[in-house]
Amino acid sequence: MGRNARKRRTPLATKVMAGTAALALGGGGLVWADFYASAHEKGHGHDRTRAAAAQVATIRCPDVGQRLRNVPRGARAGVDRELARLDQQITEAYARLASTRGAQQGDPGFVQNAILGPLKSKRAAALDRISAGIRRGGGQTPRGLDRFAGCQGMGTDRPGGGGRGGGASPDPGASQAPGDNGSGAAGPVAADFVDITTVEPNGVQGPNGLAADGDTGSTGTFTTACGVNENDLHNSDNLIVAPGVDNGAHHTHDYVGNQDNDAFAGDDDLAAAETSCENQGDRSTYYWPVLRLQDGTDEFDAGDLGGGAEGNVGTILKARQAEIRFAGNKRGDVVAMPKFLRIITGDAKAFTNGLANANTAWSCTGFEDRQLTDKYPLCPDGSQVVRTANFQSCWDGRNTDSANHRDHVAFVRADGSCPDGFQAVPQLQVRLVYDVPAPVVKKGQVREPYAVDGFPEQLHKPVTDHNDFINVMDEELMDEVVRCINSGEDCS
Template sequence: MGRNTRKRRTPLATKAIAASAALALGGGGLIWANYYASAHETNNAWGGNQTKAASATVATISCPDVGQKLTNVPAAARNGVAAELAKLDKQITEAYARLASTRQAQANDASFVQNAIVGPLKEKRAATIDRIRIDIQRVGGSFNQSLSQLASCTTLNTNQTTAGQTGGQTGGQTGGQQNTGGQQQNTGGQQQGNGGQAGNGPVAADFVDITKVAPNVQGKPAKQGTASTGSFVTRCGVNANKNHNTDNVIVAPGVTNGAHHLHDYVGNQKVNAFSSNQTFLQGGTSCQNKNDLSAYYWPVVRIQDGTQDFDQNADGGGKEGNVGRILTPVQAQIKYVGSPASKVVAMPQFLRIITGDAKTTTNGLGNANAHWSCTGFENKVQLTTQYPICPQGSNVVRTFAFQSCWDGQNIDSANHRTHVAFPDPASGVCGNGFKAIPELTMRLVYKINPPTVVNGQVKNAYAVDGFPDQLHKPATDHDDFISVTTGGLANKIANCINSGRQCQ
């Protein structure tokens, strides 16, 4: 992904700011709160002349993504390694919860975050990474000892997590085409506000009036004579039956609540942490074409208007900072398209693909593939690091364009990325011996009353579900897919696309 390196600097606040919209969530009464305070100012609200600790500005915990570095895990070790990676996610989630519920202690003690949160987290992560080493070496695999250095975590302050200050990228990849035009709009200045209904986002700087963003969508690669120009649409509904869970069967098989956020599921109806390939074949489908048993799933979008939903007191929901009313898309289009450079081969049975990155707040935008826009603007503006505020009469649109190059051998990889790739953005050609497969595209439309930003506060904010430490940033949007077909459907899709027809 390209990056816009132009960053807007915001002057440091001259007074301490305590944005203390705190909400007691769940039966355990976990308090999520954000305090944005200058490190050297006094504040009578704290009961006298006190010097704020620098840690009071800490917004989240940033830990290296170990899973992305594991590219050569033996098949016999993958389930055990996946379970340990899920423990790393749980450790970060627990550490963030402690960070969010100890703001006063942080303000009183400059060393609190390091001594009570980050230090113990490092010890837990070191032990977990060592168990990963043991799992890999036990079956004869090799372990890169430098991965042990990934145990250490750091913290990000409020400025470092403000939209437009890190990454600064407005466009993303649409159909493999990189969009880097248009300057990122920063509506929030220094990150202020209540950090959303749960205290962990979104904030004012995460939103932009789409009518004020310069066009940034570039043209697609020119079609060559060997292009596959057809398309295949599968109609699978909008998850009106509310098929949800917080599992992550691709990344964390066998681990309940492995995603730490809620997914919408369409297509295959029996997808959870304990599903297997055999389960998928028996799962039934919401798709009109009953030969399409594929699993299509994505994080839910919620409106944060003070309302609650069924998971307010549940893991992955309110207990982990994913709050508000869940929105069902008013439209959900699933479409397979061809390659501008070549014919496509059929997708292999049980192929797994994850597009985007749920952890861009701490990982950076290298694997970001989020696209946010509004109806009437999709051909002009696509946003990655901000949510659009759409004009009246226009709806919010999320689109996904999956990797469409396959290594020809593997249905998954250790880090769930290296077996598939995006084509070259200029030519559309797959490189390094990869083969073109049908490009899965998804378009989700939501009817959302436009949020308003007044004095750094967001009213009626909306946000995508995510890991609590990722602060509900729009760039963390991602989508998951498992290809499961019967009756020769995979070949029918490829043949339709290769012959230039429009099928369903």
């Protein structure tokens, strides 16, 4: 495999975590399935208690990282490590939730007392360390940070509303126990899929399946060809969100472009790295969570954290096409992106966070005027699954990153203008096309589904898809990108 496809921890630690996860995501699922069925039988004295417990499918915690705005630069590394520790705590609590369904059946207070209560205490300690780190860096402690320590049990319903959803589930009257979908993973389930032919058109698409850019302003494009990860470069780090943290993503990424993408790569490492892009001036890193077919196959990471040990199971599907292009702004010219600008689009925790930052979309070739955010498409014969991501294209003119990794960039307004103080930069658009065997959905059950990798507690929901980018183009190439876009040319 690729050079970053390494084991996540020491062998002993990996085995311990893998054993816990196997119980949580496999055996625990069988307990859950039996419990789920019995919870609704008549004649039991604790029907109401059992039904209530059955609704606790996962754990919802406040996303502290999104709430941090003013973290001194010198404190960010330590804060990011503590934020990664919060993620690890949730992963461990979720594994305990999924592996103790029997105990939950007999004790209505079990989830709160044995899982959520201890989790709150651990999170409170991490939040204290975050506050202390900010103070040491010369910043001001965020007011009321301690109120984000508590977490809640959550069912399988999609939080919030809106987004580009569409259509009904294949069997809207049926449900599937969320403990184990039969593939050794807690999701996706039948209700996460929809027949694309039943979805009403909901967007105007350009010829390449991405949002049309209009015919005013800067109308050119620049396409960069970087392959589909032929080098099999994978790891479960996240260089943007969790620099210096092993397994910071808790799921596996595909990488194209820059070939030095692990959590410990600095800007100098990225600038000196090899690239899979045909234009060697583009050492940018483009990465996204892998798509898997949950077919029982053991991949290279079957026993690793970030892989099978955290519920990301089955065959990794390589995209047949990875179209990466930069587009303009319909109000006017764009300016050059700064080197090492970092942008995240979508939200890996959108199932528990809600849809505010959910952005990437799912569709099928031949049906790309029908875009889905909260469903996986079931494509007809001859049609392929498509994932698209349109990135933020307004930059604050100063920062290449921000404390929550979002505030330094923004989406254009409906009229194409940028928020006050921001300026338009080339918009990155990524379109990924896959040959995916259509899963069988019948009577509320799904067999051999495909799913995007994710944090364990996110249950592999399609709404959690996301995409990441670090600009490492040399100055000459970036100037060419801007020139092509502003002059209305289509360059590659």
